[in-house]
Amino acid sequence: MPVKGMRDFPPKDMILRQKVFAIVRNVFERYGFEPFETPAIELAKTLKGKYGEEEKLIYEFEDRGGRKLALRYDQTVPLVRYIVENPEIPKPFRRYVIGKAWRAEEVRKGRYREFYQCDIDTVGAKSILADAEVIACALEALNNLNLKDSYIRLNNRKILAAIIKYAGVKENKVIQVIRTIDKLDKLGEEGVKGELKKLKLRVSEIKKILEVISISGKPNEVVLKAKKVIGKIKEGVEGLEELQELISYLKEFGVKNYVVDLSLARGLDYYTGNIFEIMGKNKKIGSLGGGGRYDKLIAKLSGEKIDLPAVGLALGIERIIEIVKEQNLIQTPPTVVEVYVLPVKKETIPKAINIAKNLRENGFNCEIDLMGRKISRQLEYASSKGIPKVIIVGPKDLAKRKVTIRDMKTGKEEKVNIKDIVGALE
Amino acid sequence: MPVKGMRDFPPKDMILRQKVFAIVRNVFERYGFEPFETPAIELAKTLKGKYGEEEKLIYEFEDRGGRKLALRYDQTVPLVRYIVENPEIPKPFRRYVIGKAWRAEEVRKGRYREFYQCDIDTVGAKSILADAEVIACALEALNNLNLKDSYIRLNNRKILAAIIKYAGVKENKVIQVIRTIDKLDKLGEEGVKGELKKLKLRVSEIKKILEVISISGKPNEVVLKAKKVIGKIKEGVEGLEELQELISYLKEFGVKNYVVDLSLARGLDYYTGNIFEIMGKNKKIGSLGGGGRYDKLIAKLSGEKIDLPAVGLALGIERIIEIVKEQNLIQTPPTVVEVYVLPVKKETIPKAINIAKNLRENGFNCEIDLMGRKISRQLEYASSKGIPKVIIVGPKDLAKRKVTIRDMKTGKEEKVNIKDIVGALE
Incomplete structure (x- = not known):
């Protein structure tokens, strides 16, 4: 201690x-x-x-x-x-x-x-x-x-x-x-x-x-x-x-x-x-x-x-x-992380890195999965940290040049074109 | 030491x-x-x-x-x-x-x-x-x-x-x-x-x-x-x-x-x-x-x-x-102070405080004279600290609801209406 x-x-x-x-x-x-x-x-x-x-x-x-x-x-x-x-x-x-x-x-x-x-x-x-x-x-x-x-x-x-x-x-x-x-x-x-x-x-x-x-x-x-x-x-x-x-x-x-x-x-x-x-x-x-x-x-x-x-x-x-x-006089988030990028499989990691890179260049504080855990575990982790948004990078979405953005508060998910991610998050 | x-x-x-x-x-x-x-x-x-x-x-x-x-x-x-x-x-x-x-x-x-x-x-x-x-x-x-x-x-x-x-x-x-x-x-x-x-x-x-x-x-x-x-x-x-x-x-x-x-x-x-x-x-x-x-x-x-x-x-x-x-890779000013407010006489101190207050409310880092020194000494002080602008608050200007803004780099002075100070500095 x-x-x-x-x-x-x-x-x-x-x-x-x-x-x-x-x-x-x-x-x-x-x-x-x-x-x-x-x-x-x-x-x-x-x-x-x-x-x-x-x-x-x-x-x-x-x-x-x-x-x-x-x-x-x-x-x-x-x-x-x-x-x-x-x-x-x-x-x-x-x-x-x-x-x-x-x-x-x-x-x-x-x-x-x-x-x-x-x-x-x-x-x-x-x-x-x-x-x-x-x-x-x-x-x-x-x-x-x-x-x-x-x-x-x-x-x-x-x-x-x-x-x-x-x-x-x-x-x-x-x-x-x-x-x-x-x-x-x-x-x-x-x-x-x-x-x-x-x-x-x-x-x-x-x-x-x-x-x-x-x-x-x-x-x-x-x-x-x-x-x-x-x-x-x-x-x-x-x-x-x-x-x-x-x-x-x-x-x-x-x-x-x-x-x-x-x-x-x-x-x-x-x-x-x-x-x-x-x-x-x-x-x-x-x-x-x-x-x-x-x-x-x-x-x-x-x-x-x-x-x-x-x-x-x-x-x-x-x-x-x-x-x-x-007295909760000043509101601060529990984490500096604003977006969690979740590669669904090992082969989507390069694309996930790429998306994280782009988000960081646009000023987002962005964490990428390091553990290769299954989706539910990863969402649990993001939730326990209080991260507001998760971008799910899966092979099926990627084939259509899309990702899924999940709002961790509401649980709502939406499919977004990769090039529109920044706009969708703002 | x-x-x-x-x-x-x-x-x-x-x-x-x-x-x-x-x-x-x-x-x-x-x-x-x-x-x-x-x-x-x-x-x-x-x-x-x-x-x-x-x-x-x-x-x-x-x-x-x-x-x-x-x-x-x-x-x-x-x-x-x-x-x-x-x-x-x-x-x-x-x-x-x-x-x-x-x-x-x-x-x-x-x-x-x-x-x-x-x-x-x-x-x-x-x-x-x-x-x-x-x-x-x-x-x-x-x-x-x-x-x-x-x-x-x-x-x-x-x-x-x-x-x-x-x-x-x-x-x-x-x-x-x-x-x-x-x-x-x-x-x-x-x-x-x-x-x-x-x-x-x-x-x-x-x-x-x-x-x-x-x-x-x-x-x-x-x-x-x-x-x-x-x-x-x-x-x-x-x-x-x-x-x-x-x-x-x-x-x-x-x-x-x-x-x-x-x-x-x-x-x-x-x-x-x-x-x-x-x-x-x-x-x-x-x-x-x-x-x-x-x-x-x-x-x-x-x-x-x-x-x-x-x-x-x-x-x-x-x-x-x-x-x-x-290697001078990042430019920083020698002082956080952006504006120095200079009351010419003791009786202009209240107005000087007032001007400083207004500037601060508009986000300027602002120092006010505390020493009551003569103008030349005060300008020397502002210059030695590297403060870029000085606002001279004198009784004659005040009578016309004006002050004098001095640019410390160029030495140029201009008379400005008190209500326009913020605009003039920006």
Whole structure:
């Protein structure tokens, strides 16, 4: 069997997956994101120290030369490595990637140790327009996958930091508190309270934080209420401005379905500004992706004083494919084969090859019998694979320069002149 | 930098690679091969004992649960694992795969430690028609990549075994002798002689083997001459029959450019019948792929008495991409972006977003400025990326409901009504 947490994809699954990837890729390219790929393997030191607590999930190993290597854990850190190593590429650099990542996760339904990621990132642009663009692009991709009515939760790391400081918590605990708030969905409010206590926050501090992050209402209402609380903290003012600018750009892109949710934290340490999460239209679907600004990561990794702000968004593509499959949102055939050519006897094989050749030249995906089985067995095979049409090439028909075309759905058969096969199939 | 022997693919490379993969995939599907994928990671024991001498190149590691894992070394062994574990899938099972493999090779020009493979295999069909089909399919893929006039070297493992036995070598050395013959291109005749001496073959045996495998001439001449030598050895008779049947099917597929080359050995141990190698039209290009029958591998791996003959062919896709690139055989743009929308001032951004939105809805790949740089800098950027058209959205033009479209090749500009942009670009 495949290694625990990993999967084989038989043709039926692959056909759907390729269709989903093609739809997503098409939207990404229409927004000007360029294809880009890095190796599956990185030096371990490139990945370490970037993912906070989750770092323990990285697959590490040594090559024969004693190099310490690791399997790619996400698409962002390899992108950043590339950016630092290739300073000459024109900015902004917009790229998408559809590629595998590996994490030694606890395996459970819908969670794998090898999985695809589907990311867009814009490097080198400070403008919040770039934030709006990745969101609009991701939503359009979901829309084209018939996952309509998804919505966006918006927040800003600076706002969160300001809230935490407003509550009286010291600067050096901010990132740990944010990580804990990120567990709200998983642990619930009581669980988070417990974790914050472990971080030695006072009860009054915890109460203040939970009060502010649970402010709800329409986007502008939440912003106004938040302003009353953190409007005098520098980071808070900045964060609120960035969030408002994002909202104004989203309007221009025609994106209407968003909420401001001050409890949104996002797990990774490296976010610096706006953060966002895409949610399915009902709660059962949950998160379909997310991302945010990471304006300091590239400078940090390069160790130099370069200013390369960046923003990115990752679609939870494995989850999305699951939903598309379960809800039958995209129709795909069970096989790529459109026509099965069935030579009735060994002596009709040359003619059958000839017919298949002609069909292929006309763009049909065409399979020819290899087994010499009797007709009924061959029709069974074609039927079990879901091939829609069978061309029966028998000596009697051939004598009249004809073949029999069988529609596998209806079972109807018709005799057709060999030269008219393409027309009859179209 | 990327790990030694591995590569980053910037957009320009990716655009070409994706185009190549799309062309190849299209041909594979027209021949009825279905997409299929296995994990990058396998249990180490699945891979070990399958690749002969090369096994030392497998990347191995342990996961946290102490599982001994390995990175995929080729696409065939994982396919075979899948076939053994899923006996219910209808046969024949034709699949293609375009996926990565990893080998800890000595790195040199054109040889990487992470690389793509591009395989087609047919499982469960004894008919030599299946051999002809993979060859015809691979040649058509090369043809569509404008690698015309490639040709095929054909041989058969049974013929090789018969030649070796005819020379007086004992059965238990056959596979080692075949492995050595496989090095003929690399070591030359003298080198091979030396290696065969190390295997304790007598000078007379070595002489006989080298004499027979160097028989040359037209395909039917080589077959006739070989028949005179090994026509009384059972394996030889079988091998020659299989080869002749393959040649007769190739004729039906319209494949004319092949040679019978009795010195063709192929490196892997598991081949059992016809073997083939695709060669570029001139010697400098060398091998573009190869494959053969492996009728016993599935039974061997399953440990059961099942009869699942198989045949496969792998395109040397990294080499092929290199040649396509060097010889400029396929034209691809340097960027996916077709139109760059340039808002002249901050207040024209909303209209620019609007224009970009409309273009995207009409299928254009469209990038919008994020930097607010002055016009000349923006035109430089568009030019450096190779974007063909720029739409300049300025307040004066907008007042007349117009924009300026600039052709980046000619430098020509024209004013166009906003509602006519799509038409003007087409």
